[in-house]
Amino acid sequence: MKMSDITKNWTPAQWDALVLQYLPERFLTGKPGPCPMCGGNDRFTYDSKSGRGDWVCRQCANGNPMAGDAILLICRYTGMSFLELARVVEGEPAPAIVRPAHPPIRHRGMSDAAKARRIERVWSSASPLVPGDAAMRYFAARVPGLVAPRPSALRLAMMDYRHEHAVQGRYPTIVAQFTRPDGRMATVHRTALDPAKPAKALIVTADGEILPAKRNDVTALPLPGGAVRLMPPRDGVLGVAEGLETAYAAHMLFGVPTWCCLNRVLLSRFVVPQGLGIHTLHVFADFDEIDPKTRKSPGMADALALAKRARSEGLTVHVHRPLVRGTDFCDQWLTAYRLQGIAGQRAVCA
Ligand SMILES: [Zn+2]
Structure with a gap:
């Protein structure tokens, strides 16, 4: 239905x-x-x-x-x-209406300094990525053939997944440092992975509620403007995409060092940091289906909003969108990768 x-x-x-x-x-x-x-x-x-x-x-x-x-x-x-x-x-029954006795207001009253300490603690307790670990296997499954500098902005940790004060499980978790344009860490974004296979974890509560595998920790500083700096810009050129996976896929397709803004709203708000000599920005949009209300593709609309603002600030901007509506660059890379494989086999046969 x-x-x-x-x-x-x-x-x-x-x-x-x-x-x-x-x-x-x-x-x-x-x-x-x-x-x-x-x-x-x-x-x-x-x-x-x-x-x-x-x-x-x-x-x-x-x-x-x-x-x-x-x-x-x-x-x-x-x-x-x-x-x-x-x-x-x-795929789910209608959401159960449960009014908790104690509203699950998490981190209420936590000072900004305490939030900053908390995300520092999460970050420093995670380990740098190494070949063959759960994070690398996940990226290799999503972006097969991936070749990229080892990301200093990503780490891996075994973490409890908490939801409304209850631990839902313990998962290998990709911890991504979300950095403001001034270089300060604003939050850590967490992707819970399946313990057995290279995929995102499926987290289901006792009530049958499916929880998001990807989420931010507490926000110590405002997020708009920031990004996960997956790799260093090269020769003044930088790309931005929504997700970690789409950033890596765009990097494979276009050879542009690409950062991840986490979602399209934050992509539209991205601010190019000063001092890195960046003069050219590539915006890698998700080519979402048209929203019947706005009659726009949300991912495209937000990518174009970023492009317009960045151009007005004097940058050279290129907007890229996947060839097929309803796909992102991860899908496009998978197609290209498979076709390369077929082309390679043909070459061998010939
Ligand atoms: Zn608002």
Whole structure:
């Protein structure tokens, strides 16, 4: 069944429950507060005014107002595509409406200094990548044939996956350093891996709730502007992509050193750091399906927003998009890699 058919008779509480699977409860107070996507103090309100997880933010569209429903909120917050979220909703029972006795407000009152210490601790307890470890095997599976400098911004750790104060399991976890343009670490992004095979972990709670394998730790500094610096820029040239995997795939396809911004919203906000001599920026977009509401491909729209701003700042900018709608550069690299394999076999046979 399609997501729209599944959700058409949902109650407002069910929509709230869906949102709570992805966003911390502190954003769902119904009162103005900080925006989970773009920060601030009071620009965001989750009012659920039509009972579908409705929200409004005064600045979410590159400084302009934006409003939407639970689906848009979850996609923007997590970086999931509409199709990824639809697949999860279609594959699961309706979200259970559980009002926890103690709202799971995590890290409330944690000072910025304490948050910075926490992410330092997570980072320093993880180990540099070595050939054949779980992280390298994962990247080799997603981007076969990958050749790239060993990333100093990525590490690997065995970590408990916590959700609402409960440990859901222990997973090999890729820890990515998310760095502000001034070089300070803003957060660590974590990708939980399957302990047995080179894939993301499938994390399911006792209630059957599927949790995201990828997520940020606490945010010590604002994220917009930053990136995971996977490799050094070369000759003043740098690329940016949404995901770790798409960044590596774009690097293989175009030979451009590429950083990862984690999601399209942060990609649109990326700021080229000063002092690295970067004069040319390649933007590697995810070619998302058209959003029926905006009539735009969200990944393309955000890539173009970055390109426009970077050009206005005097950079030479090239926007690249995959050949096929609904794909990203990881898909495109896989196709190219397989065709190379076929071409190679032909060459041998000939
Ligand atoms: Zn916002």
